[in-house]
Amino acid sequence: MKNGRVIKGTPNDNQDSELVLINKYTRRELSIDEVYVFSVVLCDNDVDRDNEAFSNTALELLGEMFVGKTGVLDHNPTAKNQTARIFSCRVEQVQGKTTAYGEQYYRLVGRAYMPRIDSNQDFIMAIDSGINKEVSVGCSVGEIRCSICGADRRTTGCAHIDGNTYNGKQCYSILDKPLDAYEWSFVAVPSQVNAGVIKGYRLNNKEVNMEDIIKCLKKGTAVTLDKAQADKLNSYIELLEKRAVDGEQYRQDLTNQVVRLSLIVQPEIAKSDILDIADKMTIEQLKSFKSCYRARVGDTLPTVPQLSKSGGKISKTNNTEYNI
Numbered sequence: 632m633k634n635g636r637v638i639k640g641t642p643n644d645n646q647d648s649e650l651v652l653i654n655k656y657t658r659r660e661l662s663i664d665e666v667y668v669f670s671v672v673l674c675d676n677d678v679d680r681d682n683e684a685f686s687n688t689a690l691e692l693l694g695e696m697f698v699g700k701t702g703v704l705d706h707n708p709t710a711k712n713q714t715a716r717i718f719s720c721r722v723e724q725v726q727g728k729t730t731a732y733g734e735q736y737y738r739l740v741g742r743a744y745m746p747r748i749d750s751n752q753d754f755i756m757a758i759d760s761g762i763n764k765e766v767s768v769g770c771s772v773g774e775i776r777c778s779i780c781g782a783d784r785r786t787t788g789c790a791h792i793d794g795n796t797y798n799g800k801q802c803y804s805i806l807d808k809p810l811d812a813y814e815w816s817f818v819a820v821p822s823q824v825n826a827g828v829i830k831g832y833r834l835n836n837k838e839v840n841m842e843d844i845i846k847c848l849k850k851g852t853a854v855t856l857d858k859a860q861a862d863k864l865n866s867y868i869e870l871l872e873k874r875a876v877d878g879e880q881y882r883q884d885l886t887n888q889v890v891r892l893s894l895i896v897q898p899e900i901a902k903s904d905i906l907d908i909a910d911k912m913t914i915e916q917l918k919s920f921k922s923c924y925r926a927r928v929g930d931t932l933p934t935v936p937q938l939s940k941s942g943g944k945i946s947k948t949n950n951t952e953y954n955i
């Protein structure tokens with residue numbers, strides 16, 4: 632989660648062209664008096680409190696991705712009426728301002744609108760009076776590089792530590808190649824700005840990615856998960872548990888078939904012995920035993936009604952499975 636801020640609802644010269652853009656998203660044409668338009672700084676190229684900075688090209692790409700995205704007040708998606716939508720974005724150069732690493736400062740500014748309806752009045756008032764100043768954005772990036780040596784932070788890594796200085800240059804992580812901008816929201820609670828809270832998201836809240844979580848767990852790295860990530864991990868475990876049950880069921884079915892076929896093909900071997908052996912076999916071995924036995928059963932018994940209980944129904948079932 633990155634933080635930007637709201638710029639007061641400033642009047643501007645492009646009202647008509649903005650209204651055209653806004654009306655792309657509305658069910659009926661709204662007049663300029665019916666909408667409240669304001670600007671939000673979504674992110675910039677300066678080093679933030681996580682020692683991360685978006686590249687300039689990342690800002691441009693994020694600008695395209697945020698257009699059309701709705702933002703909610705206080706991370707509360709159920710507050711349906713209290714949403715605003717970004718209808719245009721641009722990267723602004725702020726004259727005279729430089730980043731912590733001494734380059735020209737750029738920021739991604741979104742123009743957002745919300746209808747001037749009663750339920751939005753308090754919110755509009757809050758923006759106008761500067762209370763809802765913070766905006767937090769969620770996005771995923773494809774690349775996180777070391778600013779000193781360019782190493783990929785998520786794969787190879789390097790010895791440079793964010794925040795340290797090397798030959799007079801501050802080390803930070805460059806966020807690049809954005810993949811998706813999935814949310815932006817107003818943060819009205821000042822404590823959200825607390826660095827400690829943000830640090831809790833350190834695994835990389837820009838990328839709630841199962842692979843990354845698992846990678847950290849495998850490495851034995853200390854991992855802090857936020858709620859969304861913990862939920863994701865939980866549902867992933869549930870999925871694995873379900874698959875394990877399915878897998879066990881499949882193995883059981885396969886074993887039963889091999890045992891049954893074995894009793895036909897080589898009745899001299901006791902069922903308990905076959906079960907013992909099957910127990911030690913891999914799925915692949917069971918499968919090859921099954922097809923081998925099947926072939927031999929075919930040789931000895933031309934018709935195998937007792938083995939194909941469902942008979943002609945099999946193909947029908949298979950067809951419906953593909954008919955999703």
Ligand SMILES: [Zn+2]
Pocket residue numbers: 777778779780781782789790791
């Ligand atoms: Zn490095």
